[in-house]
Amino acid sequence: MTTNTALKVSSFTVFIMILPWVLNLSSATAYYVDVMIFVAIHSIIGCGLSLLLGYAGQISLGQAAFYGIGAYTSGILTVRMDVNPWFAMAAGIFVASAIATAIGIPTLRLRGHYLAMATLGFGMIVFIVFNEYIALTGGPSGFGNIPPLSLMGHPIESSFSFYYLSWLAAIIVLTASLNIVNSRPGRALRSIHDSDKASASLGINVAMAKVKIFVVSGAFGALAGSLYAHYLTFVNPPAFDVFFSLKVLMIVVIGGIGSVWGAVFGAALLNFLPEWLVFLHDFDVLAYGIILLLVVMFSPQGIYGLLAGAAGYFFKFIRKESDHD
Amino acid sequence: MKKTAFILFLSVFFFVLSTASGWAADNEPYKIGAIVAVTGNASFLGDPQRNTLEMVVDIINEEGGINGRPVELVLYDTESNASRAVTLARRLITRDNVLAVVGPSTSGESMAVIPVVNRAEVPMIAFGASTRIAEPVEERKWVFKVVPGDDLAIRLKYDYMKRNGIDKIAIATASTDYGISGRQHMRELAPEYDIDIVFDDTYGPGETDLTALLTRIRGTEAQAIINWSIGRTQIVITRNWKQLGMTIPLYQSYGFGSARNIEMAEGAAEGVIVPVSRIVIADLIADDDPHAPVVKRYKRLYEERFNEGVSVFGGHAWDAMFQLRDALAEVGPNRSAIREYMENISGFVGNNSIFNRSPQDHVGLDMDAYVMVKVKDGDWAIIDE
Secondary structure (H helix, E strand, C coil), X not given: CXXXXXXXXXXXXXXXXXXXXXXXXXXXXXXXXHHHHHHHHHHHHHHHHHHHHHHCCCCCXXXXXXXXXHHHHHHHHHHHCCCXXXXXXXXXXXXHHHHHHHHHHHHCCCCHXXXXXXXXXHHHHHHHHHHHCHHHHCHHHCECCCXXXXXCCEECCCHHHHHHHHHHHHHHHHHHHHHHHCCXXXXXXXXXXXXXXXXXXXXXXXXXXXXXXXXXXXHHHXXXXXXXXXXXXXXXXXXXXXXXHHHHHHHHHHHHCCCHHHHHHHHHHHHHHHHHCXXXXXXXXXXXXXXXXXXXXXCCCHHHHHHHHHHHHHHHHHHHHHXXX | CHHHHHHHHHHHHHHHHHHHHHHHHHHCCEEEEEEXXXXXXXXXXXXXXXXXXXXXXXXXXXXXXXXXXXXXXXXXXXXXXXXXXXXXXXXXXXXXXXXXXXXXXXXXXXXXXXXXXXXXXCCEEXXXXXXXXXXXXXXXXXEEECCCCXXXXXXXXXXXXXXXXXXXXXXXXXXXXXXXHHHHHHHHXXXXXXXXXXXXXXXXXXXCCCHHHHHHHXXXXXXXXXXXXXXXXXXXXXXXXXXXXXXXXXXXXXXXXXXXXXXXXXXXXXXXXXEECHHHHHHHCCCCCCCHHHHHHHHHHHHHHHCCCCCHHHHHHHHHHHHHHHHXXXXXXXXXXXXXXXXXXXXXEECXXXXXXXXXXXXXXXXXXCEEEEEECCEEEECCC
C-alpha cells in the first residue's frame, strides 16, 4: 500500500469511528447510524464487484446470489444446527468461494453480454433454490431468530455496536481490495481489462486471474450477506433477487468504476438518497431515478471521479496560492 | 438599507414563527408511525393501507382529535423491501419519536421489524398475515396483529366440511409465502378434524394451466379440493375445474375474496366456496350483525373518498388505527401503557371481527373473523346452515 492510500484509509477510519458520536448528538440524525450499517454492508459487496468490473472488466449480474449464500449459510447453520455465528460466517464465505470457483471456471470464458447473461442466470438459479428448497431455507416465508454475533459473551445487537462491527469488516475489505489493486495481480487485472490477448502475451494466466478475482468478489458478497443475516436476524428470498444484483451494479457504477473507493461512495449515496427524498412522498422514486441518471450522464467516473476531480482542483489551487507567497 | 430592513423583517418573522410553534406545545399532536409497502410488488396491500390510514387520521382529527390533541401520521414507503422496513422503523422510533408503529404490510417485512420494536420497546401493530408474527408470544412482547391467521380460515373450512360429510380432501397450493403457509396449516390441522389429505401438491405462482394437476386429483378419492393461492392461479384453477366438469366442490383460500375474481373467472366460479372477511360482503351483512356499523361505514367512506373498491387489506389499517385511538384516549401518550392496553383489548369491533386479546394471544380473533360464502349467480352468497 502506498503512503497516499494508507493516509486515505486511516483518515477514513478515523472519520468512521467518530461519525456515530456526531450523529447521536441529534435525535434527527441518530438513526443515520442504522443507514450507515447498510452502507457498510453494501460497500463490502460493492468492493467485490468493483474489483471484478472496474479492474478486471468482467461484468456480473449475479452478486445477489453470493450475498444470499452468505446470509442463508449463516442463518441455516446457526438456527438449525446451532453452530457458532462466527464459524457460520466463515462457512458462508467458504461455500460462496467454492461455488464461485465452480461457476467462474466455465462462465469467465464468456465475454460481454454472454457473461452478463450467464451470471444473471446463476443468480436466478440460486434465488429459485432459496424459494423452493423449503425444508432447508423455509421457502418464500424465510426464517427468523438468527442469533446475533457476539464478542466475548456480549451479543452485538444494538445499532451502535453493529455499526462498528460492520465498518470494521468494510474497512478490512477496502484495505484488502486496495492492496490487491496495487499488487502484481492487480496490475495483471487492469491489463486484462484492456486486452485479454495482450495480457496473455505478457505471460499472464488470463483465465486463472479472472477466476481468482471472481472468487474474491463472491467471498466479499458472502461476508456482506452474513452480516446482513445477523443484523436483521431474519432472511427471506426477496432480499436476494435480481434487483439486488442490479443495485450492487448501480453502487459500483454510480460510485465510480475503476476505483474501489467508488463502491463506498456509491453505497453511501444509494442508501442516503432515499432517506433525504422521503419528503417528496410519492415522487421520491422519480427524483431518485433522475439524480442517478444525472450522475451517470455528467460524471461517467461516478461520485468518486467527481470528488477526486474537485479535490485535485482544490489542492492545485492551494499549491498555486502558496507558490505566490 | 433596504437589505437590512428585509433581513430584520425575516428574523422577526422566523422568531414569531418559532415562538408560535412553542406555544403550540401543549397541543402537540400524538405521533403515530406507519410503514407500508406503497410501491414494489406488495403495493396491492400497501396502497389501500396508506389510503385508509390517512382517511382514519382525518376522521379522528375532524372529530376533535384524541383528548383534544390532534393525531399526526408519519408514513413511509417500504418499497416492499424488508431491509428498508427495518431502517424506516428505526427512523420512526429515533427520529420521529412516534408512540406506536403500524405496519409493515407483508409478513416478511413484519418479521424483520420485530426485533427492532422489541428492543426499542415501541408497540407495533403489524399487517402481515403469518401466524409467526404474533407467536411465540413471549418473544413478541411489543408486537400485535390485526390480521386473522390462516389457521382460522382453515378451521372454518374443515368445520364446514365435516358437517357436510367430507373427510377426504385434495390440497393444491402455490409455492409462495402465502401458499406455503396455508399448506402447512392445512396439514397440521387435518388430524384434529379427522380429515384425510389424499392428495397434496404445489405449483408455481406463474402457472397458466392446472388441468394436469386436477386430472390427477380426479384419480383419487378426494371429496373436495382446497386451493390455496393468490393472484392469477386461483382463476386458472377455477376455470380448469369448470372445463373438466369436475363434480367435487372447489374451496378457495380467502385470497379469492374479491369481486374481481368472480368477474375474471367468467362464469367458472359458480359454486366455489370461500371463507371471506366481512368487508368483502359488506352489502350482504344483516343490519343487526354487530359488525354491520363498522364494516358498512368503512366501505362507504373509502369508496366515496377514493373512488375505488374497498379491500380487505385496507380494513387491517382501519382496525389498527382505531385500536390505537382507543388506547391513546384511555392511557395517553405512553408507549408501555399503550402496549398494555393493546394486550388487554376486549370487545373491540373491527373489520376483522371482534378482538379479545390477552397476554397469551396478541391477535385476539377467532373463527368468526371469516364467513363462509359461495359464488352464486355471479355474486357472493352467505352460506346459511
